[in-house]
Amino acid sequence: MSSEFDALLGDVGVERFLSEYWQRKPLLIRQAIPDYSSPVEPDELAGLSLEEEVESRIIIKNGSHPWELRRGPFSDEDYKQLPEQDWTLLVQAVDQFVPEVAELLQRFRFLPSWRVDDVMISYATPGGGVGPHFDNYDVFLLQVEGKRRWRVGQHCTSESALQDNPDLRILREFECQDEWVLEPGDMLYIPPGIAHDGIAETDCLTYSIGFRAPSHQEVLVHFTDYLAHQLSEDVRYSDAGLKQPQDPAAIDPESIDRLQQSILELVQNKEALATWFGRHMTEAKYPELAQNYIDDDADLLAGLNAGYGLIHNPCVRLAYRVTESSEIELFASGEHCRVPGELKALVQLICNQSYLSPEALEQWQQDAGAIELLEQLLDKGYLLLERDDE
Numbered sequence: 189m190s191s192e193f194d195a196l197l198g199d200v201g202v203e204r205f206l207s208e209y210w211q212r213k214p215l216l217i218r219q220a221i222p223d224y225s226s227p228v229e230p231d232e233l234a235g236l237s238l239e240e241e242v243e244s245r246i247i248i249k250n251g252s253h254p255w256e257l258r259r260g261p262f263s264d265e266d267y268k269q270l271p272e273q274d275w276t277l278l279v280q281a282v283d284q285f286v287p288e289v290a291e292l293l294q295r296f297r298f299l300p301s302w303r304v305d306d307v308m309i310s311y312a313t314p315g316g317g318v319g320p321h322f323d324n325y326d327v328f329l330l331q332v333e334g335k336r337r338w339r340v341g342q343h344c345t346s347e348s349a350l351q352d353n354p355d356l357r358i359l360r361e362f363e364c365q366d367e368w369v370l371e372p373g374d375m376l377y378i379p380p381g382i383a384h385d386g387i388a389e390t391d392c393l394t395y396s397i398g399f400r401a402p403s404h405q406e407v408l409v410h411f412t413d414y415l416a417h418q419l420s421e422d423v424r425y426s427d428a429g430l431k432q433p434q435d436p437a438a439i440d441p442e443s444i445d446r447l448q449q450s451i452l453e454l455v456q457n458k459e460a461l462a463t464w465f466g467r468h469m470t471e472a473k474y475p476e477l478a479q480n481y482i483d484d485d486a487d488l489l490a491g492l493n494a495g496y497g498l499i500h501n502p503c504v505r506l507a508y509r510v511t512e513s514s515e516i517e518l519f520a521s522g523e524h525c526r527v528p529g530e531l532k533a534l535v536q537l538i539c540n541q542s543y544l545s546p547e548a549l550e551q552w553q554q555d556a557g558a559i560e561l562l563e564q565l566l567d568k569g570y571l572l573l574e575r576d577d578e
């Protein structure tokens with residue numbers, strides 16, 4: 189089966205990428221996106237790192253100590269004091285600040301969009317890098333400007349020995365298994381747990397398209413917390429029919445069985461699990477930022493009539509699911525709402541299209557439920573009125 193996304197993956201294509209490489213092994217794709225021109229120039233990236241709400245770091249290979257980490261926001265003065273080379277600037281979640289960068293994510297829609305974490309952009313001077321390390325997330329490293337040498341190494345776990353560095357998780361050992369020099373347009377996929385090390389050969393700009401996966405620890409803690417909030421205080425441990433214990437001080441296996449039975453019944457609630465998961469996976473990275481976009485005067489119908497469409501708030505993640513009773517649960521920024529199954533096509537449009545034109549929405553304008561849903565999303569600032577040409 190061919191897919192519109194095949195070109196991004198070179199000769200491998202989507203189907204083979206998913207069966208052989210995704211979460212399994214690295215893949216180098218030469219000219220994955222030829223002629224990609226960065227919507228953000230290095231000086232604009234540095235400009236972003238001066239902003240309070242932007243998460244940025246500078247790593248200097250031989251600073252006050254090896255691999256010195258400095259955290260933003262930075263000042264012009266900070267930049268003046270940097271050495272000639274051997275340093276890198278990393279700016280997190282640029283997709284949330286620059287919609288043209290978010291556009292890049294459209295090319296990765298052969299993967300669940302709720303798995304996307306962010307697009308981090310790094311600028312490096314020759315010799316710059318963050319040291320050999322591994323991540324728990326899948327990442328696609330797109331070389332956008334200049335050249336960077338990437339080496340990939342062994343499989344790592346939380347047991348892997350790290351260097352004695354207060355700030356960065358740099359591996360003590362690196363067993364190089366492959367290495368390539370990436371040029372503009374080339375892309376390298378690295379699965380979780382694979383050691384990698386990228387060193388700039390020239391001034392260079394690299395985009396990291398990162399995917400997130402919750403740890404089991406996170407799932408257990410947050411799902412049970414969500415479940416617990418829905419339970420009333422009067423459902424509790426019960427031992428009606430208790431036999432007189434042989435030793436009143438002993439916790440007997442039957443008591444543990446009762447307890448385990450009630451826990452299993454609680455966590456087996458698949459609908460609650462699905463709702464929690466949708467909320468969790470759409471939680472905003474920077475919830476405060478999303479608020480900045482709210483326009484209290486926005487009027488949906490007037491906007492549509494005036495030729496405005498709707499775009500996603502760049503800080504908001506959206507997803508949906510079909511419930512057991514065939515209703516639709518729409519998730520946005522860690523919240524959810526339920527709408528009738530008839531609105532499925534609208535919800536799909538909302539979640540998948542980065543721009544909803546007035547024409548695309550025309551058929552929904554007579555549907556009170558549809559209008560109510562869109563107005564709700566507009567009021568919350570999850571969708572924004574915008575003209576196509578803006």
Ligand SMILES: [Mn+2]
Pocket residue numbers: 321322323327384
């Ligand atoms: Mn990495």
